[in-house]
Amino acid sequence: MPERPKTAPATLHDVAREAGVSLATASRSLNGSARKVNDDYRQRVHEAAARLDYSPNLSAQAVAKGASSTVALLVSNIADPYFSSIAAGVIRGAEAQGLIVTMAVTERSSARELQLVRTLRGQRPRVIILTGSRFEGPRSQDALVAELTAFTNTGGRVVLISQRELPFSAVVVDNYAGARRLANVLFEQGYRRFAAIGGDRGLMTSGDRLSGFADGLAEHGIAIHPDHITRGEFTRDGGFAAAQELLTKGIEAVQLVFAVSDVMAVGAMSALREGGRSAPDSIAVAGFDDIPMARDVTPALTTVNIPLEEVGMRAVELALSSTATTSDSVVTVGTRVIVRASTPLVRAGD
């Protein structure tokens, strides 16, 4: 076992002394912007720093220059592939700017979300990115907006992912158009009788996808029977339960179930299979998001691709761009329908 003397970390002061220069010179050689310092000194300072295992104290730097170098990211659940893909993009984008990401999990609770924003604000992050937030009532939403506004008022940037409703910059996905195109494609594949699984009422994302899908079908004179629309949590289990409910209500004639997210679609496929209606032979299934596992489930899932990592990267770019300084801007990322085995062509006689 190695010794653990518990010494204090070396400070810049230690380095300066070790190198026989002033504190300022040490600071300039190690971090200061341009080469305003004699190469000789620079050399000696760096050697001293290495000898002492010096590592600059980021907190102290942040205090001294009044600006930290972190990005705070809030997600509902990092184990969900939707969020973890976005997080990967955020981390990559932040690192490109030399920023560190701190992450917190809201567990889909707006109370927790508010609490976390309060805490994270203490970090004085350059940016706070919110994704997957929900509002269980105008009151909690107001409190969140107030907290976020206090943050922007002091120079912080806020970026929302997939939400236009709040007065901040946002990276949004064109859910409506994507779902509409999906409906069109499925119609062309021969599908005529549909069921749908949505998220909880009041979730914009779910609503947009549902109405886009409905409108896409309407273009061809098709409507989804209200009994064939169920709702559930925006999770695998939510999709599972919703599909069970559909089976109970009876969907014998239905050819295809559209779930508003891939994780729900995956859950739905499992429930349908257990209920004796395996995809793709007995029923077709389509989702939305194109999470990585969509291509590995069986049958591979037809869905609408969102470039999730790109969404995350765009969020930090948007936050740091100069235009975002003066006004709220919205970046929209496009979607793409991906047809896979879960929605085979419908045979003519079917």
Place this chain on the structure above:
Amino acid sequence: MPERPKTAPATLHDVAREAGVSLATASRSLNGSARKVNDDYRQRVHEAAARLDYSPNLSAQAVAKGASSTVALLVSNIADPYFSSIAAGVIRGAEAQGLIVTMAVTERSSARELQLVRTLRGQRPRVIILTGSRFEGPRSQDALVAELTAFTNTGGRVVLISQRELPFSAVVVDNYAGARRLANVLFEQGYRRFAAIGGDRGLMTSGDRLSGFADGLAEHGIAIHPDHITRGEFTRDGGFAAAQELLTKGIEAVQLVFAVSDVMAVGAMSALREGGRSAPDSIAVAGFDDIPMARDVTPALTTVNIPLEEVGMRAVELALSSTATTSDSVVTVGTRVIVRASTPLVRAGD
């Protein structure tokens, strides 16, 4: 669009002035330990803080008290369900202690890993948790150990996940025993002829699982033919490629393919299917980890469960426990074989 006056954040000083008390009193009412302050004052300070949207500057607090309240987590790839599940546990465990998690991604490069440890050390985190690290040579490993040791020497805690090789505390999974039990179970199900897909050579995790599996089979007098063992990256695509290689080499007689991780197993199933050997009818597949999607692929994947979230939580507990202060300790978490549809019972006559 709301106004963005860009004022500076309220400081403790502002709050004190607003409340008409001293800085010290304000500090004590807002953060100080026990109730050493008049309730009257406390009240006024809190009101003033609320009025000014005060949020304590965590960096300043960290500098003043010489200890930050963050946990730094390094993962290979946060979009990988294995790591994101562990991360969820780390975040939960950290939050239980009032700590914030900062996360960085190594992209499976030991050079990047070293670089990131250097950077994160600047945060003066209470803990650095490393998971999925790899060593492309003793040189890079030495450098990492040196950096980590410098960190522990100054009071920081280091916890490795799933690695015993370095002189630090660790949360490890009993990969060997789990794989061995899996082999036993599969034998009892009637399987006799196996192939295996491993990770890159030199990865302890992969090696342990492979040898545990081999030893479990050896108990029944079975060996895997060397040609029936391939290796690939520890990713979905690595598993896909490895399975393709197996198909090329010829595995007509093989009844079951064991992949050392679920993500590889999932990739392998896709490759096998494309190669005309769909699981479970034409060939069986088993994995390791029990990531959430294991139960949703078709056929559902037989695997060895690791309580991934618990692993993450244990890592921060271990780091913060008192025993970890004085010596390196290792916590082992158990595994459990989960039989699912990807490995049906072998019919007697097969």
Place this chain on the structure above:
DNA sequence: CTGTTAGCGCGTTCAA
């Protein structure tokens, strides 16, 4: 180009 000095926001002694 270098060194001295004054803060940054906060915790924590020390007297009062």
Place this chain on the structure above:
DNA sequence: TTGAACGCGCTAACAG
């Protein structure tokens, strides 16, 4: 109990 003063590690004026 409260307040004044100092120090945490560092950056950014300001002189030299």
